[in-house]
Amino acid sequence: MPKKNQPLNLEDIAERAGVSRSTVSRVINNEPYVSQKTRMKVEQVIEEVGFTPNPVARMLVTQKTRIIGVVIPHTLDDVFDDPFYFPTLLQGVAETTNANDYGMLLWLGQSDEDEARFHRRVLQNRLMDGLILVSIRVNDPWIEQLLESDIPFTMVERPRQFEEHVSYVGLDNVQAAQMAVKHLIGLGYQRIGTITGALDNYDALDRLDGYKIALENAGRDVDETLIADGDFRYQSGYDAMQYLLSQGVDAVFAASDRMAMGALQALQEADLRVPDDVALVGFDDLPGALRSKPPLTTIHQPIRQKGARAAEILLNLIEGEITAPQQVILPTKLVVRQSCGGAD
Amino acid sequence: MPKKNQPLNLEDIAERAGVSRSTVSRVINNEPYVSQKTRMKVEQVIEEVGFTPNPVARMLVTQKTRIIGVVIPHTLDDVFDDPFYFPTLLQGVAETTNANDYGMLLWLGQSDEDEARFHRRVLQNRLMDGLILVSIRVNDPWIEQLLESDIPFTMVERPRQFEEHVSYVGLDNVQAAQMAVKHLIGLGYQRIGTITGALDNYDALDRLDGYKIALENAGRDVDETLIADGDFRYQSGYDAMQYLLSQGVDAVFAASDRMAMGALQALQEADLRVPDDVALVGFDDLPGALRSKPPLTTIHQPIRQKGARAAEILLNLIEGEITAPQQVILPTKLVVRQSCGGAD
DNA sequence: CAATTTTCTGGGAGCGTTCCCAGAATAATG
DNA sequence: CATTATTCTGGGAACGCTCCCAGAAAATTG
Structure with a gap:
């Protein structure tokens, strides 16, 4: 035969x-x-x-694809200045999808493609039972559109709009930033500046809030001239640090490790020592933070778990295990190394 | 209504x-x-x-899904010591798939999952018109299995088995490594060592070959004691450098920038100056190579194009535009910075 | 052991498309 | 204006499953 x-x-x-x-x-x-x-x-x-x-035939009748989409809109160049975050997150998602026999359809926004087109492509492609939204910008129409379309979805940042209607896995960014700044305050630094993340990003906003709250809680005024806008990237940290030096600071909280490293570079070029002249705290705990010179004090965040949990929630939503939106806040912790001083 | x-x-x-x-x-x-x-x-x-x-109904009758799979087997921890590579490659793939209205199903092997299970999941899931294989290990059964199954696929490394039956987009690794080492020879270094990549990886093998060929072409003997095994990762570069120092070298070609940076660290700890005491050349041209101290001389490779081209070939294969396997070698170039000396 | 319940099995219908074929409408021809 | 060629349109069949229903077989009853 x-x-x-x-x-x-x-x-x-x-x-x-x-x-x-x-x-x-x-x-x-x-x-x-x-x-x-x-x-x-x-x-x-x-x-x-x-x-x-044949999975396709099965999909047709069950109206389920067992595929989830992971959407990373906008060009990745921003995100990829820290290329560690995204793959790690994906690994977390894969952990969950693999274990549950789901597939993972990846949507990367292309730099030269207009957003509307991208939205349509993803939303109309009715091939996914649900979506995970990564690094959504403030006021991005994604959230609203998805809420209307009643496609289940989860985010990996805590949004500020529609918060109670949206499922997400976030960090206690405010709290974490607070910890970092409080630590600097405790070490006796007086003029503590901050380098913010891109302010169209939810995490960045929360971290800035945390910075302010920590100062206020310590009975200090927030000096707006000590807040330097960054965008999470190395170069912006470098530039912001130069500005902050012109303002006079003795400590800086950077909203990402990449920016902290950029700041470090600026400090070295200015022949200033860390932490003796200026103390530095970052955020993320990238592998490189351990190897920087001096090793970077920073906030550790569980990126991989973030992905895994977000996927879990999404699957529960899809399979109707839960129906109300679910919000999860993962713990962060302050990792004290040499860049903030006070260790000795 | x-x-x-x-x-x-x-x-x-x-x-x-x-x-x-x-x-x-x-x-x-x-x-x-x-x-x-x-x-x-x-x-x-x-x-x-x-x-x-409804795309699913359409798939059922046309027997085409317009989805390609991107397979990254084995745990990613290896790959992710250099997290830059993988996202960039994916962006390249997305460039092509987006432009052609294809979807991209991502398969990440899980560390605790046995390979057989993973193979089955991907191969049996008849949901993809074709596959892109990333970072396949030497002698991995993937290639053979796929050839048998007649699912179209492309690789992003030049394999050494079945080479003529497989479509791939690779680098002229041999040539590139040769360039690097030749450059060191030209600068007058005498004891030139190398730190290899993981030797179950095709690229690593080729780069090692290139190293040897360059020496031979210059009429020198290959000294096996100057070949230190690495695995592409930072730590292995560090360890290998310590070994090479014990052997006495005045220049080192590392098969990845990550390892070159690890080596740099080892050199600094040994209070040796780069390039004065030991010259260093890397491979990849990561963004960080520019910022290392001293900036790293390295081989630039077009990662993003690699992904884009691989996807293009795959789509052609799927749509029957071409039927014979297609092999593409992308150009690399030597980027001379300070770590190899001779600039001044 | 007849009557009822339970387990088991097969076939029809339907999911929402595309493909194919036949027939209707229109246009082109002598 | 009859004939042929061409354009246009609709409906049946198929893709390969799951779901539902009805009937057969087996197990459980009084």
């Missing part, structure tokens, strides 16, 4: 096993009401010919 | 436009033999209700 390249189907298996299509289907889906004997026979045939049911 | 949440189908559109299902299908697929008048009418209705045809 010439086995032509085998798109076998249920009926073929049924025939070979001497049963009906329906029975084979029952066996495959582990349904009850199949006698032990026929079940074994069918399983044997399936094993023999290496049959896998 | 209470618009219940709208899974409209062709027939619904047909009704509203006063035509038949078939005609609507023709309009959507831009087929001829539709009168201008009805075409306009149908298009208007589609626009009005915002209809998109």
